[in-house]
Amino acid sequence: MKKIFAVLMSAALALTVAFGVAACGKGDTLRVGYTIYPPMNYTDEQGNFVGFDTELALETGKILGKEIEFVEIVWDNKIFDLNTGNIDIVWNGMTITDELKENMEISEPYLENRQVVVCQTSEAEKYKTKDDLVKASEIIVEKGSAGASAVGATSAADKIRTADAQKDTLLEVKTSASKIAVIDYLMAQVIVGEGTDYSDLTFVDVGFEDEQFGIGFKKGNTELCEQVNNAIKTLKEKGKFAEIQAKYYG
Amino acid sequence: MNNFWSVTASLLEGFWVTCAIFAVTLVLALPLGLIIAFGAMSSFKPVKAVVKVFIWVIRGTPLMLQLLVVYYGPALIFHWDLMPRFIATIVAFVINYACYFAEIYRGGIESISKGQREAGQVLGMTKTQIFFKVILLQVVKRIVPPMSNEIITLVKDTSLARIILVEELLKAAQEFTAWGLMWPLFYTGVFYLLFVGILTLVFRGIEKKLDYFRS
Incomplete structure (x- = not known):
């Protein structure tokens, strides 16, 4: 009886930990890596974090039902940040190149x-x-x-x-x-x-x-890449994309 | 472009610059530090005050900031032509390290007991004779450990020169990182370790050589 109890308890513990880890790791937050790069991502005079990519990412988050957390990165280390899970997305006016395609998933061109x-x-x-x-x-x-x-x-x-x-x-x-x-x-x-x-x-x-700008994801994460592609398509259809574009490139 | 030997060759080019910054800084900062140390110990108050403030400013601000000021400052403020990047690096490093060295020298010189100076005077030696024949030999012995500390730090501080785009070892490695190749960055550690390893052996040798006046 004692043994069965112990097994059950450890199973429960393992499950709790597993769920806990899953909740922290995936959860409802997308970590978006950026560098200060006007007009894509920057802080305005009032101290608000704004920019073309900033707003586009936030709108995409709304569609996907996820919180967007912005993480400042060192541009050189972006692939490293993706691979280690420090960030889920590189969204920072990134020009699509063949070298980058080899090392990450890249969205459809958006700009x-x-x-x-x-x-x-x-x-x-x-x-x-x-x-x-x-x-x-x-x-x-x-x-x-x-x-x-x-x-x-x-x-x-x-x-x-x-x-x-x-x-x-x-x-x-x-x-x-x-x-x-x-x-x-x-x-x-x-x-x-x-x-x-x-x-x-x-x-x-x-x-x-x-050239074309794209959004980067960890190599192999085609699922998230697709989701973001679809979200941006929706934003373009709804006219939200053009609205943000006019704001920063009026 | 990505194989081990071509990366090594490219890093060696950067390592050469690192070695050059290190060697030139050391050769110039060692004597300059002694001059600053004398200034800091001067009995002429205005000189002493100016030197103390200078040491405070240099030790009180990041070397990275000093590099930016030395390189871009003259062009931004006076619209002068810029000096070459390497020269600017050397100027900033020599001034910075001379100030740290100066404090080590001063500590060493002031640690020699007053009694020895007085004994020298009683024996009729001149001030210069006392400094070179009595004080200096003991100072050199005492400052070797703190100096070796500072000199080892210099090896690694050379990587700060990348802020004004000098192609030293770390910057050479980051060229690869930018294209998605991570390992060259960590590979630079081997170069720094080897360099510091050799220096450590040299300093051990020096300490053994200076094994006189055992107390």
């Missing part, structure tokens, strides 16, 4: 983007096509970014220097430490020019190819 050259306004005349990139003594890009790939494919590949984040490339150009930066059009549009901290900088289109 168009391309790479542009950021330089001091007085030098804007110098850069008209991709062949003009060699005129710069040093080109700063975010490591592992679409900009890094884009410049890597030109004759100016040997001029590349890499920074941790796209926003760090702007200080380099402002101080002339690097002559030009190659970053996302979607970011350049809102972060340089009049009324910003980088009013002496401007951006030029030198004809890099169009």
Whole structure:
């Protein structure tokens, strides 16, 4: 009798632990990894965490019936964060590349983007096509970014220097430490020019190819990837997507 | 691109920069530290005050911040041309480490009892003679353990130079991480361990050599 009781008790304990772990691990929360990257994810003057991707993620959470928890990550370590379960999703204006496809599940493209050259306004005349990139003594890009790939494919590949984040490339150009930066059009549009901290900088289109933004998941997690794809489809149908887009790229 | 040897080759390039930062900083900061130490012990009050404040500022702010200020500061404030990244790194590291070394020197010099100085004076030695023939030998022996501590820290602090985009060992490894390759990052640990291992043996040798004046 005692033995049966003990077995039952341990079974109950095991079940409780199993449920507990399941509740903590999966639960109703999705952990979304981001870096500060205006206008996708950033904090506004009032101290609210906003941005295109921020709002899109929150709306997606509503559709899926899940809480969204934002976790700041180091961009370089995003795949590591996914694989260790630190985050469930990378949602941070991520350009879809072949390298990334090998290492994570990626959603359907949800936004168009391309790479542009950021330089001091007085030098804007110098850069008209991709062949003009060699005129710069040093080109700063975010490591592992679409900009890094884009410049890597030109004759100016040997001029590349890499920074941790796209926003760090702007200080380099402002101080002339690097002559030009190659970053996302979607970011350049809102972060340089009049009324910003980088009013002496401007951006030029030198004809890099169009790219697409995607949302990343742990390799093999096709289920969540599908769910998010469907949610975004719904948001587009309902006009919510266009509403958020107009807010940040009006 | 991803095989072991090409990663090793790429990390070795970074390791070379790490070694260069380490060696140049050490060679310049060791003597500069002694000068600062003399300043901090100066009997001329204004010099002493300025040096003390300087040490406070340098030890009181992160080396990472100092690197940013040294590299970007002149361009942002005075619109000067930037110095090369490596030079800026050396300037920041030498100033920072010289201040830490200075405090170790000062501690060592002040730990020698006043009696020995007085004995030297009684024997008719000059101030310089007392410093070099009586004090210094004992100071060197006493400061080896704290200095080796600081020098080992320097090996690892070189990785801070990545903040101004110097291609040192850790930054070289992070180029791979950005593309989804994790292991090179941890592989850098082997380089640092080997470097510090060799230094530890060197310091053990030095301590043995300095085994005079056993008390």
